[in-house]
Amino acid sequence: MCGIIGYVGEENAVPIIVDGLKKLEYRGYDSAGIAIYRDGSSANASGIDVVKQKGRLSALEERLTLSPLSGHMGIGHTRWATHGEPSDVNSHPHIGSRNKIAVVHNGIIENYKKLKERLESRGVNFASQTDSEVIAQLAEHYYKGDLLDTVIKVSNALEGSYAMGVMCNDNNDTLIAVKKDNPLIIGVSDHGYFIASDVPAVLKHTNKVYYLNDKEIAVLQKGSGTAVGNGTASGSIRFYNLDKEELQKQIETVTWTLDSAEKGGYQHFMLKEIMEQPKILRDTIQSAVKNGDNKNVLDDFDISRYNKIMITACGSAYNAGVVAKYVFEKMCRISVEVELASEFRYKDAIIDDKTLVILVSQSGETADTIAAMREAKSKGAVTLSIVNVVGSTIAKEADYCLFTAAGPEIAVATTKAFSAQLVLLYVMAINFAVKLQRIPQKEAQAYISQISEIPGKVSQILERIGSIQMYAAACFNHKSIFFIGRNIDYAIAMEGSLKLKEISYIHSEAYAGGELKHGTISLVEEDTLVVAISNCERLYGKIMSNAEQVISRGAKVLLIGNCPKVNETEKQFFISLPECSELFSPSLSVIVLQLFSYYVAANKGLDIDKPRNLAKSVTVE
Numbered sequence: 001m002c003g004i005i006g007y008v009g010e011e012n013a014v015p016i017i018v019d020g021l022k023k024l025e026y027r028g029y030d031s032a033g034i035a036i037y038r039d040g041s042s043a044n045a046s047g048i049d050v051v052k053q054k055g056r057l058s059a060l061e062e063r064l065t066l067s068p069l070s071g072h073m074g075i076g077h078t079r080w081a082t083h084g085e086p087s088d089v090n091s092h093p094h095i096g097s098r099n100k101i102a103v104v105h106n107g108i109i110e111n112y113k114k115l116k117e118r119l120e121s122r123g124v125n126f127a128s129q130t131d132s133e134v135i136a137q138l139a140e141h142y143y144k145g146d147l148l149d150t151v152i153k154v155s156n157a158l159e160g161s162y163a164m165g166v167m168c169n170d171n172n173d174t175l176i177a178v179k180k181d182n183p184l185i186i187g188v189s190d191h192g193y194f195i196a197s198d199v200p201a202v203l204k205h206t207n208k209v210y211y212l213n214d215k216e217i218a219v220l221q222k223g224s225g226t227a228v229g230n231g232t233a234s235g236s237i238r239f240y241n242l243d244k245e246e247l248q249k250q251i252e253t254v255t256w257t258l259d260s261a262e263k264g265g266y267q268h269f270m271l272k273e274i275m276e277q278p279k280i281l282r283d284t285i286q287s288a289v290k291n292g293d294n295k296n297v298l299d300d301f302d303i304s305r306y307n308k309i310m311i312t313a314c315g316s317a318y319n320a321g322v323v324a325k326y327v328f329e330k331m332c333r334i335s336v337e338v339e340l341a342s343e344f345r346y347k348d349a350i351i352d353d354k355t356l357v358i359l360v361s362q363s364g365e366t367a368d369t370i371a372a373m374r375e376a377k378s379k380g381a382v383t384l385s386i387v388n389v390v391g392s393t394i395a396k397e398a399d400y401c402l403f404t405a406a407g408p409e410i411a412v413a414t415t416k417a418f419s420a421q422l423v424l425l426y427v428m429a430i431n432f433a434v435k436l437q438r439i440p441q442k443e444a445q446a447y448i449s450q451i452s453e454i455p456g457k458v459s460q461i462l463e464r465i466g467s468i469q470m471y472a473a474a475c476f477n478h479k480s481i482f483f484i485g486r487n488i489d490y491a492i493a494m495e496g497s498l499k500l501k502e503i504s505y506i507h508s509e510a511y512a513g514g515e516l517k518h519g520t521i522s523l524v525e526e527d528t529l530v531v532a533i534s535n536c537e538r539l540y541g542k543i544m545s546n547a548e549q550v551i552s553r554g555a556k557v558l559l560i561g562n563c564p565k566v567n568e569t570e571k572q573f574f575i576s577l578p579e580c581s582e583l584f585s586p587s588l589s590v591i592v593l594q595l596f597s598y599y600v601a602a603n604k605g606l607d608i609d610k611p612r613n614l615a616k617s618v619t620v621e
Contacts, residue, residue: 002092002106003029003078004184005201006165008175008222009192009235013037013074014064020194020201021057021076029078029408030086030389032060035093035102036074037172048102048169052091072222073175075165075195077104080408081390083112083293084129094133096140097125100169101150103139105132106197107161107182108283108405110291115157135164143168148219151176152242155215159291161283165195173222173235179212181279186210186218186237188251193220193237198264199254207254215242268608270411270503274594275462277416281455281587283405284420288427289448294402301400303432306356306382309336312344312372313360316418319495321360323586324425326488330583331433331447344372353380360425361385362409362417364392373397386424388417402428411609413502415594418495419458422587426451450580454587457578461591468592471558471573472599476504478529482520483510485533486543489561492586493533496593503611504601513539513546526554531596534561535577535585547572560592561585 003024007013017034033052049069053060057078077092084090095102109115112131115138120126124137135154142153147168155162161181167174177184177195187194187202187209194202195218199209212218216239223235239247266272288294309328311321321338328336339349341359351357357376361369364387373383373394385398388406395401404420430447433439439447475481481500485493490512497510511520513532524530530550534543540563547557551571559566562577562585577588601608 002080002104002197003201004075004104004106004163004165004195004197005077006075006104006167006175006177006195007192008073008173008220009189010072010222011191013071014069016194016205017074017076018057018061018064019204020196021060021078023200023204024078024197025057030081031055031079031088031091032057032077033079033091033093034060034064034069034074034076035095035104035167036069036071037167037169038069038071039172046169046172048095048099048167050093050095050102052088052093054086054088054091072192073167073172075102075104075167075175082108082403082405083131083390085390085396090128090130092132094128094130094136096136098140101136101139101143101147102167103132103136104165105135106163107180108287108292109134109158109162110160110286111158112160131160135162139166145170147171147174147176148217148240148244151178151217152240152244155180155217155242163197175220177212177218177220179216180214184212186212186220188237192222193235195220203254208251209254210237210239210249210251216247217241267602268411268598270413270415270598270608273409273411273416274591274598276407277419277591278455278459278462280404280406280416280420281423281458284423285427285451285455287405288402288424289452294424294427297400297402298428298431301384301431303332303356303435305354307334307354308351309334309356309358310339310349310351310376310381311336311358311360312339312341312369312376314341314366314368316414316495316498317360317362317366317369317421319491319498320418320421320425321358322491322494323422323488324358324429326491327426327429327583328432331429331439332436333438334432334436339372341366341368341372344368345375349376349379351376351379351381353382355381357381357383359383359385359394359398360387360421361392361394362388362404362406362414362421364389364394366394370394370397386421388420412611413499413597413608419587419590422590423451423454426584447581450584454580454584457580457588458591460578461588465595467575468595469599471575472596473603475529475558476600476603478506478527480507480509480523481529481531482523483508483531483533484513484516484543484546485510486513486539487536488582488586489533489535489539489543489589492589492593493531495586495590496531496533496597499594499597500600503597503606503608504604505606505612506600513543516546516549521549521553524550524553524555528555529558530555531558531560531593533589534559534563535580535589536582537563540564558596560589562588
């Protein structure tokens with residue numbers, strides 16, 4: 001996600017926008033920029049000045065110190081790259097070729113290639129690699145003197161998600177905002193109006209805001225002392241839908257403090273990121289199965305060239321790979337190995353030009369995974385990466401790359417990026433299975449339909465958060481917690497164990513259920529907690545047998561799954577999951593495991609977002 005801030009009013013917009021960008025840094029970014037409407041004077045003509053800079057906000061501030069800007073209207077942006085690598089030219093704001101309309105954008109324009117080709121055929125020259133520049137160029141193409149009409153036409157032409165701020169050379173007192181599927185608020189103060197991605201950017205100036213709904217437009221105008229519409233003496237605000245019908249909206253008072261609002265009202269970024277997962281999953285699925293870049297990569301990929309798949313990754317990404325092994329082998333009937341990237345280059349793996357090596361990394365900068373990729377390429381293997389950061393080393397060096405639509409993840413313990421990796425791997429497996437003629441198109445469509453239901457089922461789990469809190473509150477004092485599962489449930493048990501130990505510092509291990517009797521059961525004693533995952537109907541009896549074995553030795557069992565309802569006792573607890581295909585059930589189990597780990601750590605009063613000794617991106621070996 002990117003950060004947007006805009007201002008029109010009586011004050012100098014530059015310091016207001018820069019301060020707002022600082023308040024949005026928590027969203028993550030790789031570059032920043034600002035556009036200011038320069039008020040005309042005898043020495044300088046009026047117009048829009050744009051300053052953009054790759055890197056931290058401090059670099060942008062240095063540029064502004066060397067070349068000061070001033071004006072009463074402007075827009076600013078912090079960018080998290082999704083289309084085009086991080087660079088000055090790919091940064092926002094984008095301005096059209098005629099230097100008339102400037103735009104900041106948060107979201108993904110799915111039909112940008114089609115729009116770009118159409119504009120290029122009419123002589124429009126593009127400066128960047130981004131999807132967002134299409135908005136500015138399209139706006140200039142449509143503009144005939146009415147900025148509101150232009151924004152409506154542009155919005156109706158776009159496919160995908162967007163939150164936008166738009167300003168024009170011909171309208172020195174008008175700032176327009178519009179949104180679809182990405183947040184945007186309108187702030188109202190005594191000296192002017194604001195647009196922002198989130199409340200923290202404006203709280204220094206006001207706690208009075210309007211929340212834009214999807215496909216709503218806000219027209220903010222600097223005033224001359226007379227209130228108009230929803231405005232104050234500083235100007236006016238009018239709201240419209242995309243049919244240009246005027247709307248009436250209710251202003252709201254924000255009760256958050258600035259510190260808490262930076263996390264969107266959540267106590268920790270980790271919880272916020274867990275709660276964001278329904279949208280993240282929808283975005284990632286849409287990019288892979290409809291008309292996004294991921295679908296284009298998958299459609300062009302020839303899996304028939306390969307006789308083996310090897311997945312390599314570290315940490316949670318490795319666990320995603322283990323889940324994928326079960327799915328790929330079931331659907332594609334192709335041999336799949338999963339290797340820890342930290343071990344890969346030391347084991348002399350048997351790979352050649354008939355081996356597809358899949359690399360999974362949230363940051364795209366994991367040192368061990370980069371080394372594994374280079375080792376694989378040196379042996380002739382073709383590499384396909386799944387990353388969350390455009391312009392990262394793995395994204396640039398892999399032969400093919402798919403991007404998760406998770407946005408920046410601030411908490412060290414991954415949640416939403418892991419879930420996005422899973423669904424992207426599911427879609428990849430289906431795509432490959434069809435090409436290998438292992439499943440018919442009708443069966444593939446049925447699988448896609450099941451995957452498309454996952455975000456809604458995740459929402460159902462998040463609505464029952466209270467019961468998970470209750471179980472976590474009863475378990476946070478355990479010295480050891482074991483996780484067990486069979487088949488694909490064992491794969492996701494590994495992720496549950498890792499998540500718990502990362503943020504709670506409780507000793508935890510994951511085991512295949514059948515391995516308990518081969519040594520592990522000797523560690524079970526009175527009040528040991530065993531978390532058992534059961535979504536495989538044919539294995540339900542076996543996992544329940546494991547549960548009975550540990551209960552008979554004094555352990556407590558927390559059972560998670562869509563298995564038949566079990567009777568709860570003082571030794572046995574149950575969290576049910578919505579019905580789901582066994583192959584895709586890890587995407588539901590993991591939500592409960594993430595929340596359980598979070599609330600165990602919260603009950604211990606730990607620094608959940610920044611656990612000791614851990615870094616978000618592991619860039620050293």
